[in-house]
Amino acid sequence: MGLVNTIGNTLQQGLGKISNRLVPGLSEDNTVNVGHGIILYMESVNVSFDGFKAINDLTLYIDDGELRCIIGPNGAGKTTMMDVITGKTRPDSGSVYFGQTMDLTRMEEHEIASAGIGRKFQKPTVFPYHSVFENLELAMHADKRVWHSLRARLSGEQNDAIEETLKLVGLLEQSNVSAGLLSHGQKQWLEIGMLLMQRPRLLLIDEPVAGMTHQEMEQTAELLQHLAGKQSVVVVEHDMDFVRSIARKVTVLHEGHVLAEGSMDEVTNNQRVVEVYLGE
Numbered sequence: 562m563g564l565v566n567t568i569g570n571t572l573q574q575g576l577g578k579i580s581n582r583l584v585p586g587l588s589e590d591n592t593v594n595v596g597h598g599i600i601l602y603m604e605s606v607n608v609s610f611d612g613f614k615a616i617n618d619l620t621l622y623i624d625d626g627e628l629r630c631i632i633g634p635n636g637a638g639k640t641t642m643m644d645v646i647t648g649k650t651r652p653d654s655g656s657v658y659f660g661q662t663m664d665l666t667r668m669e670e671h672e673i674a675s676a677g678i679g680r681k682f683q684k685p686t687v688f689p690y691h692s693v694f695e696n697l698e699l700a701m702h703a704d705k706r707v708w709h710s711l712r713a714r715l716s717g718e719q720n721d722a723i724e725e726t727l728k729l730v731g732l733l734e735q736s737n738v739s740a741g742l743l744s745h746g747q748k749q750w751l752e753i754g755m756l757l758m759q760r761p762r763l764l765l766i767d768e769p770v771a772g773m774t775h776q777e778m779e780q781t782a783e784l785l786q787h788l789a790g791k792q793s794v795v796v797v798e799h800d801m802d803f804v805r806s807i808a809r810k811v812t813v814l815h816e817g818h819v820l821a822e823g824s825m826d827e828v829t830n831n832q833r834v835v836e837v838y839l840g841e
């Protein structure tokens with residue numbers, strides 16, 4: 562198996578195998594049902610690891626198009642929550658719905674990805690020996706099962722889609738640069754761009770600015786704010802200055818449960834939140 566195939570397979574595993582059949586719960590035109598303006602419902606969710614309750618009666622709703630920040634001390638269950646949404650971890654009980662009809666607890670990870678939930682892990686995973694443009698191209702092809710080779714001709718529309726994403730993530734000038742040569746921050750943006758090529762409805766992003774320079778953080782804030790509205794974005798982040806710079810609604814998790822929810826000012830003035838953070 563050649564390198565090209567290997568990369569194709571890796572991409573398919575990483576970004577989710579796309580099947581042509583309808584995903585259960587999707588409407589006929591393959592869109593998620595957000596009739597009530599809510600894109601994600603988590604109700605009374607519980608997850609235990611060997612008797613330890615990592616997620617404890619968690620109820621959370623994400624509005625369609627919103628940018629939500631999730632904060633909370635180490636071990637609060639933030640990453641586990643994302644694992645539940647993406648099907649990596651099955652809850653012991655509770656319900657998790659994408660739109661009104663798609664039961665995520667009954668779907669495989671790749672089905673959830675193809676239904677429109679993209680996830681960005683903390684460590685960027687780009688293809689270092691391919692150019693920035695090619696990385697986006699690979700990500701796009703993984704979506705359509707037409708992954709032949711990098712030399713396959715792109716349609717004008719596909720080319721436009723890649724250029725649009727390059728502009729959006731601020732990497733137009735780096736289009737021909739090998740991804741491995743990008744700065745840490747640029748790699749993070751490239752990976753967000755790769756996720757966008759899949760046209761997700763909901764993006765989950767875990768600790769995007771860890772290790773970024775101040776300027777990169779500011780650009781990331783701009784990018785995430787720009788993405789919201791077109792898609793829903795859930796950001797887990799420890800950096801409070803960053804959260805303050807983008808936050809509209811903030812959810813504070815503690816011991817697997819929602820401790821507080823509201824504007825950044827509301828949650829940082831909440832006595833219980835203050836106690837939890839001081840007690841860290």
Ligand SMILES: Nc1ncnc2c1ncn2[C@@H]1O[C@H](COP(=O)(O)OP(=O)(O)OP(=O)(O)O)[C@@H](O)[C@H]1O
Pocket residue numbers: 610615633634635636637638639640641642
């Ligand atoms: N697969 C697992 N097996 C056992 N325990 C786990 C597993 N995954 C997570 N945990 C535990 O569940 C709790 C919640 O972990 P989680 O990673 O969700 O926290 P977090 O809020 O993301 O923390 P951080 O801010 O440090 O990333 C922790 O106590 C963790 O040790």
Ligand SMILES: [Mg+2]
Pocket residue numbers: 639640641
């Ligand atoms: Mg975590």
